[in-house]
Amino acid sequence: MSEDLLEIAKRRLYPNYKPTAFVPVRGEGCVLFDAKGQRWLDLCAGVAVSAVGHAHPKLVAAIEEQAGRVMHVSNYFYNEPNIRLADELCKRTGYSRAFFCNSGTEANEALLKLARRHYYAKGEKNRLRVIAFDNAFHGRTLGALSMTGTPKYREGYGDLGPVTHVPYGDLDAVGKNLNADVAAIIVEPVQGEGGVLPAPRGFLADLRALATQNGSLLLIDEVQTGIGRVGKFLGHEGETKADAIALAKGLGGGFPIGAMLTTEELAGALPPGTHGSTFGGNALACAAALAVLKILDEENLVEGARLKGEALGRMLDATAKELPNVCEGARGAGLLRGLVLKKGFIAREILPKIFDAGVLLTAAGENVLRFSPPLVVTEAELADGVKLVRGVLSELKTA
């Protein structure tokens, strides 16, 4: 990155992030290049976003084609990609209705508003509380943040509304907090930001049963786990069914789009005027998402994520075994995997060394190196990346 550009960035960008001094100017599949042509293996995919890799020709063509016709008309009118995407997502998931927005946070904000308005309309005006989980991540707007389970993210923002956080996986704690004021339980099938922690077996189905018993909704946040990331189209597929779910990240393959999918029973919860978005579901974003879904099918990427994910899991297990002084173990599902470091190692502090070795990763929680590569990654690329990371870890002084 040139000194000039870095100087402008430091002076002009709002300093709420701490980015690495790296400006990728071009990408191809799982590789990103800087202006000098130096290459990095991207095993983070912009935090589990670039599902079909960088510059996939079919995604690029779909965006170009739609941009050349019509990008945006607002929700005062229909647009064809929006209708087709709603239909496509509902057919793939078994949900019945789609609301589109622009991010994961917004999708979760919609879930929260949906739950509260649903009971408001039924005359249960005090059913406002949500049960969420410690270390959950649902986003940063005040509503979504109220459900996010990391206290430091909520600190300083005042009273964010009635949300009770309980330990992830602790069914008894959920049961103890389920009262007549609980509108919904919200859960991630794998806690992504919280440390790539999969839900215990049967947990989602048990939550479904508890929610139903209590007359509450079950909301599933599939922002990080959805769109094939964990080796099936949705993380909760085959385990249970929610009342509504949130999608984003991989859905647009890098083009910003989020979605809430609901059952037909909830179609009346947010009537016209109760929720909306200027950009949400615009023609360009929906055309991008439709192209992503088509590419997933054509390249068999969801099944691929399962198989390559298993291979990655084995590589990370082997790494953990080889470096027992640095690594605690490995966990995750599909192509969302974490290498858990021993207490005393801070994942974020190791990322610059991994970057210098030519690999892009992110941290999840305090001590987990997160692997969330594009779903088009090859097993050879995974092996290269893990080898480079292992090299970095083997040089670390033990804590």
Ligand SMILES: Cc1ncc(COP(=O)(O)O)c(C=O)c1O
């Ligand atoms: C599970 C989950 N929900 C919500 C969000 C927030 O999504 P966004 O950053 O697109 O607003 C994230 C982002 O990491 C996430 O992992």
